[in-house]
Amino acid sequence: MDQKRFAKSLRRNMTDAERILWRQLRAHRMLGRKFRRQQPVGPYIVDFVHFGARLIVECDGGQHNESAADQRRDTWLRAQGFTVLRYWNHQILNETDHVLEDILNSLPPLPQPLSHEGRGE
Incomplete structure (x- = not known):
């Protein structure tokens, strides 16, 4: 199966934790920042990515218990300039507000809008 079809199948079969986090990210809880889900990088x-901020958020179940594959993956993604945040499913399900706050704090500040003087009006 090619990567795009596989990503689409992952979007259709998200875990409960992924579904909850996606609802929160999509509900613009991140100050209007645009995240994408199940994206090839x-x-x-990756589970969720904000390309502008170079931020990846991964939802991990027990199969990810400090796996060597995840370490290689994270090393490669970081070498491409991404920050990688990993959360266990139980953290997302039971500490959603804390996870969202952590993600928000990992995003760079939005640029300030130009004043009237800076707009040339």
């Missing part, structure tokens, strides 16, 4: 498909 190089040879990997």
Whole structure:
């Protein structure tokens, strides 16, 4: 299966934790920042990504318990300039507000709008 079709199948079969986090990210809880879900990035498909902020958020179940594959993946993604945040499913399900606050704090500040003087009006 090619990467795009695989990403689409992951979007259709999200875990409960991924579904909850996606609802929150999509509800513009991140000050209008646009996240994408189940996106190909190089040879990997990441759970959530904000390309402008170069931020990746991964939702991990027990199968990710400090795996060597995840370490290689994170090393590659960081070498491409991404910050990678990983949360266990139980954190997302039970501490959603804390996870969202952590993600928000990891985003760079939005640029300030230009004043009237800076707009040339």
